[in-house]
Amino acid sequence: MAGAARAQQPTRPVITDSARTQPETRRDSLRRRFDEEKVLLGLKNYTRRKTIAGKAASAIFNFTARSEDRAGLDAQLLDRQFDQHNYKVIRTISISTLDAFGYSISDPLRQPKNILEKSANALHIKTVRTRVRQVLLFRLGEELQPQALAESERLLRQTPEILDARVFVNEATTNQDSVDIQIITKDLFSIGGSIQLRDVGAGVVALRDVNFLGQGHQFRNRLEYGRTEPQSWSYEGSYVVPFRHFVNAQATYRNTYQYRETGLSAARGFYSVNTKYAGAASFNMIDRGITIAVPAPGEPYVFEPLRYNVQDVWVGRALHLRSYDLGYENPGRLIVSARTINTDFLVRPDPGFVDNMLMLGTVGYSVRRYYKDKYLFGFGRTEDVPAGSLLSLTAGYERNSLDNRRYYALRASTAGYSVRSGYLYLSGEFGSYVRTRDNDWQQGLLRTELLYFTRLYHTGNWQWRHFFWNRSVIGFNRRPGEQLLAIDGERGLRGFQPETDLRGTSRFVINYEATVFTPVSLLGFRMAAVGFLDAAWLATRPGRELPFRQTPYSGVGLGLRFRNEYTAIRTVQILLGFYPRGQNSPNGIRIFESARPYYDFSDFSFDQPGTARYE
DSSP: OOOOOOOOOOOOOOOOTTTEEEETTTTOOOOOOOOOOOHHHHHHHHTOSSSSHHHHHHHBBBOOOOHHHHHHHOOEESSTGGGGGTEEEEEEEEEEEEOOOSSOOOOOOOOOOOOHHHHHHOOOOOOOOOHHHHHHHHHTSSBBTHHHHHHHHHHHHHTTTTEEEEEEEEEEOOSSEEEEEEEEEEOOOOEEEEEEEEEEEEEEEEEEEEEETTTEEEEEEEEEEOOOOSSSSEEEEEEEEEEGOOOEEEEEEETTEEEEEEEEEEOOOOOSSSSOOOEEEEEEEEEEESSOOOOOOOOOOEEEEEHHHHHEEEEEEEEEOOOTTSOOOOOEEEEEEEEEEEEEEEESSTTOOOOOEEEEEEEEEEEEEEEEESSSSSSSSSEEEEEEEEEEEEEEEESSSOEEEEEEEEEEEEEEEEEEEEEEEEEEEEEEEETTOOOOEEEEEEEEEEEEOOOEEEEEEEEEEEEEEEEEEEESSSOTTOBBBBBBGSSTTTTOSSOOOOOEEEEEEEEEEEEEEEEEEETTTTEEEEEEEEEEEEEETTTOOGGGGGEEEEEEEEEEEEEEETTTTTTEEEEEEEOOOSSTTTTTEEEEEEOOOOOOOOOOOOOOOOOOOOO
8 A cells, every 4th residue: 555755845935016006916996006007016115105206196096996986886676675674663873974085985094195095085075864855755763664774875875965875774683573773875076166267368267065064055156257158157056945745946047048937946856765645836927039940041039038937736646566576566656746837937038938837737646766886987985776667648729819629639758678688768747738619730749869888897806888869859840939959068069069059859869978987086086987978960051850961060079087075176177179070260170168967867757747848
């Protein structure tokens, strides 16, 4: 049984690299492997130096792997996370609020490290606990209703002043008949502003605060001065106050060229899946200039004064549908609502503008589901992805001194989401007035929308996603003097500024964007590269509703997007665009900036009954 003896083989010494603190196979959600990138590795090592320059670089660049990034977050449905605690009595509610910088919901040990984070937190007023309680769907001493915890967490994340939130049950102290609930929220830095100098005596100044004194109050102001139009300045401002039971009161004022508006409103929407009642009331005074007829090519527009008041009231009721599965609640809701809009004209340029009252009624069916995931529009915060379907039928009657009219509208939309396939949203809407006297169809509108973005692709520590967006608005038998459709800005070609007031009766817009996320972080702003290609067809000739008979306008460009999840101004984009035709610059090239994302989700909550919007 004995065998030949073998000499012990010498083992190789283990060589450690201080730059490689984690195994090669470790990947976070951004798949950062700085050891493979010489430039980033050298900059990371430079930030570790104890010199003044090294400390300054450490304050500017952040290479610390975030714990919430490492953990990731698989897409999951929010409906049934806490089913085992349904109908238990709520014994205690513990609320903890965190400052905007240096803290983490996922890592309770994280603290502000540098002077920038500490100084910013010193200027910030944290959200008060009473504001957090306003958003909760449960109260102390009550029975915990199904979905109340998951829905409260989603609603907290959707408030403008809160970046992220966690609502969970303390399993260590919970028993069979009562629960202890813990809530952790993290603020964003609510104060924001911007200054844009367009010339020596022209520019734009904006100031906003979405969490005034930590109470959730919001005010926004934007002043533009030194304009070349007949009105050398313009101003837009608003103030919003939230109350209990999700009631928001708002005051607005807008004064721009040929348009002035003052308004007051109070509203409560279908904020949650289980909301039973919703409604709103508003009063607006509007003074504007309109054009009765489109001028000949090369001729200026002639504006006539139009002044009127609008009183608007609506109320809605959501009905829960019966479920034939005893262990699962039916997600569908049948919603009925009614609305009245009273318009009084004080100054009218044409006899066609008459006082009227529009009465609307809507019956709809809505299914709302929410997934939570990361790295969709943000760079790491938890995001709620809406999915589901909506179908509504609206009928109404308009009374006026000339011709009474009926109104009919139909809307349908659906969306689905998958981490492998991406997100797809489809929507269609049709609405039109019908004159009672002769059944003449007036002010008709057909609107469609498609939004798709792919899954997240990876190459090393870089990742990217593709976006595709299509919108069309076709108007027929529109009334003379109505504001026609434009294709600049968010309504069509991003960054496009036409040399003339380019408008038409119908439009068809296609937008494509490729977004490449990088591992670079500069002063808390994480950077992404953006490439876009836009095209828009516009029907400008009278009597031709379809826009495809004319040459499209297009734009192509590249740029950088900086996003800071902790401030009210979360997104800053600097883009370079080229427009072959229609641009006011001689060479068709324009450098522009934007402080808001171009895309966004469309929720499946039921809005107030209304006419199809022609804009």
